[in-house]
Amino acid sequence: MYQKIALITEKLKTAHEDAWNKIAGPGDFFSGEERIEMVRATRDADDCELTITRKNAISPFAVTGEYAGDYLLDSNAVDVIRRIASDPGRLTKTWFAQVIANGLAPEEYVEVVSVVTTSIIIDTLHQALGLAQPLLPKANEGSPRKVLNSEAIEIGAWVPVLDVPSQTADHGLPKVPNIARSLGLVPSALQLFFGTFSPHYSLSNIQSSLSQDQAEFVASRVSAMNECFY
Amino acid sequence: MLLSLSGDKTGKKYNLNAVNTPSGHAGVEDEHWLRLITELTMTKDWEKLSYTREEASRIIGEQKVIDTLVVASAFNGITRVADATGIPLDTDTEKNTTQMRKDTGIQSFNYDEKSTRYDVFN
Numbered sequence: 001m002y003q004k005i006a007l008i009t010e011k012l013k014t015a016h017e018d019a020w021n022k023i024a025g026p027g028d029f030f031s032g033e034e035r036i037e038m039v040r041a042t043r044d045a046d047d048c049e050l051t052i053t054r055k056n057a058i059s060p061f062a063v064t065g066e067y068a069g070d071y072l073l074d075s076n077a078v079d080v081i082r083r084i085a086s087d088p089g090r091l092t093k094t095w096f097a098q099v100i101a102n103g104l105a106p107e108e109y110v111e112v113v114s115v116v117t118t119s120i121i122i123d124t125l126h127q128a129l130g131l132a133q134p135l136l137p138k139a140n141e142g143s144p145r146k147v148l149n150s151e152a153i154e155i156g157a158w159v160p161v162l163d164v165p166s167q168t169a170d171h172g173l174p175k176v177p178n179i180a181r182s183l184g185l186v187p188s189a190l191q192l193f194f195g196t197f198s199p200h201y202s203l204s205n206i207q208s209s210l211s212q213d214q215a216e217f218v219a220s221r222v223s224a225m226n227e228c229f230y
Numbered sequence: 231m232l233l234s235l236s237g238d239k240t241g242k243k244y245n246l247n248a249v250n251t252p253s254g255h256a257g258v259e260d261e262h263w264l265r266l267i268t269e270l271t272m273t274k275d276w277e278k279l280s281y282t283r284e285e286a287s288r289i290i291g292e293q294k295v296i297d298t299l300v301v302a303s304a305f306n307g308i309t310r311v312a313d314a315t316g317i318p319l320d321t322d323t324e325k326n327t328t329q330m331r332k333d334t335g336i337q338s339f340n341y342d343e344k345s346t347r348y349d350v351f352n
Contacts (some may be wrong), residue, residue, distance in 0.1 A: 007296045046274070061352035080314075088313040092345045094352050096316065113314045121307035128271045128299040130280050158316035174320050179308065182315040193311060200304030208300070209293040210264075213242070215301045216233040217258040218268050220249045222305035225272045229339035230312035230319060 001126075001134055009207075012199040016122050019196040023115055024137035028147050028188050029108045030115075032139030037071045038112060039119040039136060041078055044069045045085040052086075060090045076102040077112060084116050089227025096158045106159045107148045107186050114189035118196045145188075152185040160185050171204040179230055233258075246334045260290045267295060268302045316341050 001016050002008045023039060025032030045051045048068040057063045060083065067078050080099055083091060100106060123133050152160035155178065162184025167175040183190040206215050223230075233244055233256065248254030252269070255261060263286040270279035286295045311317075318324070331337040 005296070007293050008300070012300065059348045059351040061348060084310050084314050088310040089339065090344060090348050091313050091316075092349050092352070093316055093341060094345055094349045096314075098352075110315075113311060117307040117310045117314070120310060121303050124271065124306045125299060125303035127274070127276055128279060128303060129296070130276070130283070156316075156318045158314075161315075161317070168322070173323065178317045178320050179312055182311055182317040193307070197304050197308055200300050208297045209291065210297045210301065211259070213233065213240070213244070213258050214260065214264055215297075217244075217249065217256055217261065218264050218298055218301045219305045220233045221265060221268045222272060222302050223309050224250045224336075225269070226306070226309040226313070227339045227344075228309035228312050229336065229341060229344075230309070230317055 001122075002129070002131070005129060005131075009199060015196055015199045016125075019118050019122065019192060020134060020137050022188075022192050023119065024140045026140065026142040026144050027111050027115070028145045028186050029105070029111050030144055032142070034072055035111075035115050036136050036139055037073050038077075038081055038115045041069060041071050041073065041081045042085045042116050042119055043123065043133065045082050048082065051082045054083075055087045060087050061095070074103070076104050077108075080104065080109065080112050081116050084113065085120065093158055110159055110183050110186045111189045114183050114186070114193045118193050121196050121200070147188065148186055149184055155181075157182060162190065169203070173203060177203075246330060250334050250336065260294065263290050263295075264298050267298045271299060271302045272306065 001020070002013050023035050025035040027035055050063065050065040050067050053065070054060050054063045067075070067082055069078070071078055076099060083095070099109065104112070126133050149162065151163055153163045154160055157178070159182070161178070162176070162181035164176045164181060169175045180194060183193055201215060201219065204212065206212050208215060210218070233246060233249060242257070244257045245255060248256040258264065266282055267279065267286060270282055283295050337343070
């Protein structure tokens with residue numbers, strides 16, 4: 001990946017290649033084939049009429065219909081993927097509760113979130129650099145490992161999160177902020193996402209041509225455009 | 231909120247309202263280009279981004295353009311993790327940013343307020 005882009009660090013390139021291989025799975029609750037389908041369903045969001053209509057509706061729950069595309073995933077999972085991909089700022093707890101009631105277990109949900117958001121980082125960087133999106137990987141054989149973190153705790157998020165001692169870092173924020181705990185119900189999901197994210201940004205002493213405040217301006221503008229509260 | 235915390239550390243004051251709107255000036259160096267590149271990435275305007283990248287590279291340098299995309303792409307993922315998991319603010323951040331969230335409109339992105347706005351059709 002990024003072979004022609006010399007100004008991207010080797011660390012980032014390696015992290016993205018690792019993530020792409022890991023997406024090819026198997027994961028803990030989905031096969032490699034299913035995880036690759038999650039990436040495909042994410043990419044197809046821009047061309048799906050229902051997804052586009054929903055995004056433009058006054059409420060994302062005002063429009064019903066069927067998503068375009070045929071995937072090795074049930075419609076509940078496709079709904080999760082399309083909404084996270086296209087309209088993340090309007091997800092609600094009521095919607096999440098319905099997703100769980102419709103049969104997606106919280107640990108499965110966490111794995112879907114991890115695969116989709118990891119692929120969004122990789123695809124966004126490729127597209128923004130004027131590169132073609134990477135080819136979908138070939139699925140690795142094997143069954144899901146079914147490993148979840150039974151010590152994950154409730155802190156008011158929609159899903160149980162990683163339990164860590166409360167410690168403050170030099171920059172004044174927690175050593176492990178809540179966002180870094182959010183996918184902690186499934187350790188491999190947490191690792192997949194943050195293994196990809198980490199070479200992009202750090203809360204202090206950022207290794208970049210951007211100063212810390214420039215990086216935070218960019219981060220904050222993305223946050224605002226995605227209507228993200230955190 | 232990250233920029234607000236950066237200001238707390240350095241003592242520099244930023245116009246945080248400018249972060250939540252498509253115009254205005256927050257007070258960061260090269261802000262025009264950082265904003266433009268970020269917004270074109272987020273709106274997926276790849277064609278315009280392509281020539282903006284070239285123009286910006288001549289003015290602020292190619293490394294800075296690429297590093298802007300590196301940060302923007304990462305936050306395009308992590309904001310979705312936050313929104314999809316309903317992760318609450320860290321305790322101190324919640325305490326120390328109450329007024330700022332109100333002033334800048336970030337409070338309206340709160341999960342409860344979103345539910346009130348959007349769940350009426352659900």
